[in-house]
Amino acid sequence: MLTRLYDADEAAKQWSSARSIADAATMSVKFLEQILGELRSAGIVKSRRGSSGGHALAMAPDEVTLAKVIRLMDGPIAPLACVSLNYYERCEDCKEEECGLRRVMVQARDAQLSILEHRSLQDLI
Amino acid sequence: MLTRLYDADEAAKQWSSARSIADAATMSVKFLEQILGELRSAGIVKSRRGSSGGHALAMAPDEVTLAKVIRLMDGPIAPLACVSLNYYERCEDCKEEECGLRRVMVQARDAQLSILEHRSLQDLI
DNA sequence: ACTATTCCCATTAAACTTATAGGAATTAAA
DNA sequence: TTTAATTCCTATAAGTTTAATGGGAATAGT
Incomplete structure (x- = not known):
């Protein structure tokens, strides 16, 4: 599931939405958000809010x-x-x-x- | 806790009572009995009931x-x-x-x- | 302003762990 | 044969952890 977060071109800073990841992994968005929250506060993932926001790996x-x-x-x-x-x-x-x-x-x-x-x-x- | 079960001379077949083991490990006899039960049904420990019964290792x-x-x-x-x-x-x-x-x-x-x-x-x- | 999205917090539901309890069965010894 | 010590079986309570859900505030692009 984490692997989806770096499929994107690093320079282009593609942010994957929780929704799109949840769909691919067939799990509820809310549950996934919680997990991503943990990953974020540990500095593994970074997130951007707003209309075309999403989540991305925070390190290589x-x-x-x-x-x-x-x-x-x-x-x-x-x-x-x-x-x-x-x-x-x-x-x-x-x-x-x-x-x-x-x-x-x-x-x-x-x-x-x-x-x-x-x-x-x-x-x- | 298990190590207590083979302190005894193998030939003499010393059976340690659950009580004595529980005392040494400061745990309730009832709880220990449950654990010993699992060990017994897995064939690791054997038991003997009755007045001077107890538990012993079933294998080396x-x-x-x-x-x-x-x-x-x-x-x-x-x-x-x-x-x-x-x-x-x-x-x-x-x-x-x-x-x-x-x-x-x-x-x-x-x-x-x-x-x-x-x-x-x-x-x- | 509108919309899509993260973000935060609280709550429920389910599962598992740990421990306790009562009493039947068995055995040895008195 | 009675008594006492012990295992053995099963039920259940209490506590903790994990899994999942839900509502709504904050943010950012259009």
């Missing part, structure tokens, strides 16, 4: 890593909060240095991030 | 991969249902062969599984 496609988008949409990538880089929360009654589960979960997190941090919108086409 | 600690346990407790490991090995669900209106997102998510899934399928309870101690 290869700068939008999947990790960024997923964190924004789905929250933490890490399987446990105590190994999350961006949404860390400590477990209660846990000595992190000694926790074997945590040690393994860090490995799992890093394995996944090694993919998601190095794949961008560019790679989705 | 190194056979209990984290992938097994996580799938049982948390469901799919894959970040999207359409790339899940055990809980696959097709996306609607999607030609999987052409879907760039899916291609990347498969990579992310495999990266994570390469850890979780090769780490067992044994590795948590």
Whole structure:
């Protein structure tokens, strides 16, 4: 769905309307607007109001890593909060240095991030 | 919590009561019983009723991969249902062969599984 | 002024997670 | 054979999160 936002010629600054994207993805415009709002306030998408307004990518496609988008949409990538880089929360009654589960979960997190941090919108086409 | 189940001498078949485990983990016995029930019906844990009954691992600690346990407790490991090995669900209106997102998510899934399928309870101690 | 569009906020509806509760079945031991 | 400890089964409540809808104000082009 995001890929539609950079089909347009960058110089020409084509703004895709929420309506047109929603139609293509068969989802409600209102719901889509909400998602685009999140993307905008995260700086991934920029928008222009008014009669022939719309939405467009705010940065180059290869700068939008999947990790960024997923964190924004789905929250933490890490399987446990105590190994999350961006949404860390400590477990209660846990000595992190000694926790074997945590040690393994860090490995799992890093394995996944090694993919998601190095794949961008560019790679989705 | 699971690690407590194989502290005991395997030959002596020590059965840990739900109560004793719950105390150590500061959780309600009833809640723990529910979890142990799931583990039992998945064949990871076996139980014995009656006066001096309890629970014990049903297989060697190194056979209990984290992938097994996580799938049982948390469901799919894959970040999207359409790339899940055990809980696959097709996306609607999607030609999987052409879907760039899916291609990347498969990579992310495999990266994570390469850890979780090769780490067992044994590795948590 | 008129119209198409984003933008913001509030609300509902559905789903899932977490936890609690009661009691039947089973077993060992007294 | 009675008693006590324990698993086992099922229902349900409470809480949280997610998905979706809706109304209307702000903006910009014509």
